Amino acid sequence: MACSNKDPCRKEPTCPPNCSYVSNPYLETMEEDVLYHFDLGTKTHNLHAMFGDVKHGMGIPSISIMLHELIKLLYHAKCTDVIAFRIGTSGGIGLHPGTVVISKVSVDACFQPHFEQNVMGTIKLYSTELNEGLVQELLTCSKETNQFDTIIGTTLCTSDFYEGQARLDGAFCNYTYEDKMKYLKRAYDAGVRNIEMESSIFAAMCNRSGLPGAVVCVTLLDRLQGDQIESSHEVLAEYQERPQKLVGCYIKKKFCKM
Numbered sequence: 001m002a003c004s005n006k007d008p009c010r011k012e013p014t015c016p017p018n019c020s021y022v023s024n025p026y027l028e029t030m031e032e033d034v035l036y037h038f039d040l041g042t043k044t045h046n047l048h049a050m051f052g053d054v055k056h057g058m059g060i061p062s063i064s065i066m067l068h069e070l071i072k073l074l075y076h077a078k079c080t081d082v083i084a085f086r087i088g089t090s091g092g093i094g095l096h097p098g099t100v101v102i103s104k105v106s107v108d109a110c111f112q113p114h115f116e117q118n119v120m121g122t123i124k125l126y127s128t129e130l131n132e133g134l135v136q137e138l139l140t141c142s143k144e145t146n147q148f149d150t151i152i153g154t155t156l157c158t159s160d161f162y163e164g165q166a167r168l169d170g171a172f173c174n175y176t177y178e179d180k181m182k183y184l185k186r187a188y189d190a191g192v193r194n195i196e197m198e199s200s201i202f203a204a205m206c207n208r209s210g211l212p213g214a215v216v217c218v219t220l221l222d223r224l225q226g227d228q229i230e231s232s233h234e235v236l237a238e239y240q241e242r243p244q245k246l247v248g249c250y251i252k253k254k255f256c257k258m
């Protein structure tokens, strides 16, 4: 990579270190980088100590912890008019891989539209319906950009990638191919078009907090055809950009009016 800086009074930029996600040699030449909108800076804060170990995991427990703290952060920061998006990947049911699903509701393994929260041994049920207006606005965006297939559907949220999603390729499997297909077909008949692992608690916590929320996930495979994710790295990388593109388009349209 060629790094050139014509101003002799300024330090020569060095190429970004390997581990970096940024691609800007000038960052290395700055005495301080103030992240204005976060009210953080490289001189005033030890960003590595504060955030160096940030790695959100997968599934309901991880997103639940993150959302608790995010919702409190919004409160302390006195944020208003916030919209929450869960974007990510999923397994499709009866869809071409690469299809983006905007969830109208997240259902549990029995196709019920609620999340069961066990609080001190007592089960509380919270609705997992998603914001209808947001769903329609996102679909309109997808029609306007018209870059990939996008549908509205019900999303099945599970606590496990293998048995929880009726896969035949886990470490354990004490059901048959026929059982799997019967379950996935029942899911399809109940309106389920994709399966992932975070939407139920996301929807429940959005509803409890009053945050309008949307779940937008791309499908990586059609579960009626198989269990293994076999597309190439390049294809999967492109698929994974699709929910970001759709939500990015919504944000631009809604908040960047010229």
Ligand code: R2B
Pocket (backbone or CB within 6 Å): 058, 059, 088, 089, 090, 161, 196, 197, 198
């Ligand atoms: C979708 O993909 C992940 C599992 O591979 C999980 O986080 C999810 O919801």
Ligand code: URA
Pocket (backbone or CB within 6 Å): 089, 090, 091, 092, 161, 165, 195, 196, 197, 220
């Ligand atoms: N994520 C899931 O949870 N399931 C899949 O099949 C693919 C991605």
